[in-house]
Amino acid sequence: MHVVVCVKQIPDPAVPGALDQGTRTLDRSGKLVMDDSDSYGVEMALQIAGGVDGSEVTLVSMAPGGETSGLRTALAMGAARAILVSDDALSGSDALSTAKVLAAAIRRAEPDLVIAATESTDGYTGTLPVQVAELLGMPSVTFAKGVSTDGTTLEVDRQTEAGYDEVECPLPAVVTVTAGVVEPRYPSFKGIMAARSKPIDVLSLADLGIDPSDVGARGAREEVVDVADAEARAGGEIVMDEGDGAGRIVAFLEQLKVI
Amino acid sequence: MDRVWVLAETGEQGPTALTLELLTKARTLAPAVEAVAWGSDTASIARALGEHGASRVYDVGDLGGRLPGAPVAGAIANLVRDGERPDAVLLPASYDGRDVAGRLSALLDRPVLTNVTGLAEQDGSVLTEHPIFGGTKILHARFTGEGPGLYVVRAKSFAAEPAGGAAAEVVALPPGDVGPTGAAKIVQRHVEEASGPKLDEAAAVVSGGRGLGSAESYALVEELARLLHGAAGASRAIVDAGWVPYSHQVGQTGKTVKPTVYIACGISGATQHLVGMKGSKNIVAINKDREAPIFSVADLGIVGDVHKVLPALIEALKSRT
Numbered sequence: 110m111h112v113v114v115c116v117k118q119i120p121d122p123a124v125p126g127a128l129d130q131g132t133r134t135l136d137r138s139g140k141l142v143m144d145d146s147d148s149y150g151v152e153m154a155l156q157i158a159g160g161v162d163g164s165e166v167t168l169v170s171m172a173p174g175g176e177t178s179g180l181r182t183a184l185a186m187g188a189a190r191a192i193l194v195s196d197d198a199l200s201g202s203d204a205l206s207t208a209k210v211l212a213a214a215i216r217r218a219e220p221d222l223v224i225a226a227t228e229s230t231d232g233y234t235g236t237l238p239v240q241v242a243e244l245l246g247m248p249s250v251t252f253a254k255g256v257s258t259d260g261t262t263l264e265v266d267r268q269t270e271a272g273y274d275e276v277e278c279p280l281p282a283v284v285t286v287t288a289g290v291v292e293p294r295y296p297s298f299k300g301i302m303a304a305r306s307k308p309i310d311v312l313s314l315a316d317l318g319i320d321p322s323d324v325g326a327r328g329a330r331e332e333v334v335d336v337a338d339a340e341a342r343a344g345g346e347i348v349m350d351e352g353d354g355a356g357r358i359v360a361f362l363e364q365l366k367v368i
Numbered sequence: 369m370d371r372v373w374v375l376a377e378t379g380e381q382g383p384t385a386l387t388l389e390l391l392t393k394a395r396t397l398a399p400a401v402e403a404v405a406w407g408s409d410t411a412s413i414a415r416a417l418g419e420h421g422a423s424r425v426y427d428v429g430d431l432g433g434r435l436p437g438a439p440v441a442g443a444i445a446n447l448v449r450d451g452e453r454p455d456a457v458l459l460p461a462s463y464d465g466r467d468v469a470g471r472l473s474a475l476l477d478r479p480v481l482t483n484v485t486g487l488a489e490q491d492g493s494v495l496t497e498h499p500i501f502g503g504t505k506i507l508h509a510r511f512t513g514e515g516p517g518l519y520v521v522r523a524k525s526f527a528a529e530p531a532g533g534a535a536a537e538v539v540a541l542p543p544g545d546v547g548p549t550g551a552a553k554i555v556q557r558h559v560e561e562a563s564g565p566k567l568d569e570a571a572a573v574v575s576g577g578r579g580l581g582s583a584e585s586y587a588l589v590e591e592l593a594r595l596l597h598g599a600a601g602a603s604r605a606i607v608d609a610g611w612v613p614y615s616h617q618v619g620q621t622g623k624t625v626k627p628t629v630y631i632a633c634g635i636s637g638a639t640q641h642l643v644g645m646k647g648s649k650n651i652v653a654i655n656k657d658r659e660a661p662i663f664s665v666a667d668l669g670i671v672g673d674v675h676k677v678l679p680a681l682i683e684a685l686k687s688r689t
Contacts, residue, residue, distance in 0.1 A: 126500075203479045204479065205478070205480070233482075239470025239471055240470045240471075240474045243471045243474035243475060244474050246547070247548065247549060248550065248552040250435065250552050251463065251467055269557075270379070270462070271559045271560065272557070274556070275555050289608035329512075330511060330513030331481060331510065331511050331513075333507055337506050339503055339505055339506045342664075342667075345663075346667070347669035347671065349671045350654075356684065358670065362629065365650055367628060367629050
């Protein structure tokens with residue numbers, strides 16, 4: 110089985126985010142790391158591939174400046190290789206354009222299963238995996254909290270408002286996993302060393318046969334009009350608990366007539 | 369704008385609250401509001417949809433267990449290809465709503481704006497509002513290309529209000545013939561029993577985070593919620609850690625809550641969490657780190673150990689009854 114995992118390389122979430130002053134899109138000029146949300150998809154892919162003989166996991170990513178540090182993290186976990194689409198013309202792409210680019214790259218890998226996170230940590234539009242599925246002509250099951258397959262059919266426990274649904278779906282298919290669905294492994298020292306020599310195919314838009322004017326800022330069909338400070342909540346009362354914390358909360362709840 | 373479509377979802381008791389919120393908003397944007405629904409008994413929700421402003425509901429019908437994303441998006445795309453021209457389609461930020469939005473976006477080749485919390489018409493185009501960086505900033509955006517504009521709207525962005533209209537006219541709309549893309553099928557549904565009010569409807573919500581230290585300590589959160597006749601929530605961190613089920617998650621990926629009082633216990637206040645609870649009328653935070661971002665939105669902040677404050681609070685409330 111060939112499993113493809115979409116991996117997003119994002120600005121370090123530990124560093125406060127900023128918008129590019131010109132384009133008012135997220136500033137991605139600093140160091141990029143693997144989105145933590147994707148570590149669950151990578152782990153899931155490795156577990157699924159481990160259960161079906163002759164399986165392999167390929168990573169697919171799109172990032173500026175040939176960025177590979179996040180991909181190396183996922184390769185160190187155990188993925189076999191990676192495809193990175195990197196092209197200056199992609200800067201400022203909207204989610205649908207990004208989906209078109211990723212779909213083109215994924216199509217070349219001829220996967221049986223595509224795994225992605227439910228949404229990214231930095232952009233969180235949450236529609237990209239389904240757009241990719243539609244562009245690839247595949248069914249999709251989102252919000253998976255459990256996934257298993259025999260190599261032909263996918264069985265998914267899908268989160269719902271009331272509980273969960275058992276869903277069956279023929280392969281090839283796209284599945285999105287929620288965080289916490291599996292326990293991502295830490296890359297071993299051996300894994301980190303091995304990752305250095307694993308292949309990363311770097312592709313340009315020309316390699317994928319995509320017209321640069323259809324994607325990136327030029328192809329984007331949505332724009333940021335302005336960004337303003339949100340109305341701040343009036344400052345509250347912050348007190349050290351001197352044994353009276355619970356009493357203060359009770360008094361506050363009484364005042365609100367909650368109790 | 370002349371015509372707005374709303375993707376209508378049906379819950380256990382008729383249209384979901386978010387569906388009615390979207391219809392209410394749609395009325396302010398355009399004179400013609402129409403809904404698209406699916407399920408075995410759309411006629412039964414036609415009255416509620418009509419009361420909230422829909423003159424017509426396109427009924428995709430029973431999907432035979434198929435997940436709605438592909439067949440419903442296919443049906444809508446067929447309508448548009450047949451010449452129907454809505455200016456905007458509003459979709460709920462729900463599990464199925466997001467699926468339909470993604471499929472429809474690719475089928476119609478239109479981008480989609482997600483995490484919308486406000487919609488207003490300005491100079492003939494629709495300006496959307498999106499909270500970013502944990503809701504500390506508000507971003508306004510708009511589509512620059514050809515319509516229809518696709519908008520995925522978060523729950524509780526608008527209040528639902530009936531307008532007193534007649535029941536919506538039900539018009540059958542065959543599901544899209546979507547081939548393999550529609551092949552995902554539900555074989556078994558599981559309903560997890562929950563006691564007390566629903567997380568997104570409760571007047572009081574008590575949520576726990578990593579600061580609780582262990583899954584066992586979540587019992588304190590549940591007990592406090594019970595004493596306040598409220599619901600128990602959680603940060604993404606402890607859901608990811610497997611302490612509590614995903615259905616408790618409050619935040620960007622989870623539920624949006626706006627209770628009378630929200631009590632955050634051992635939650636630092638990551639942006640992902642703040643987006644889902646910042647609209648609460650009153651916020652109490654208990655955290656031992658004075659610098660935790662949760663205190664920036666708290667009306668009452670207790671800098672202290674949840675393992676001391678929560679048991680004392682529970683005792684105090686018990687002794688009142």
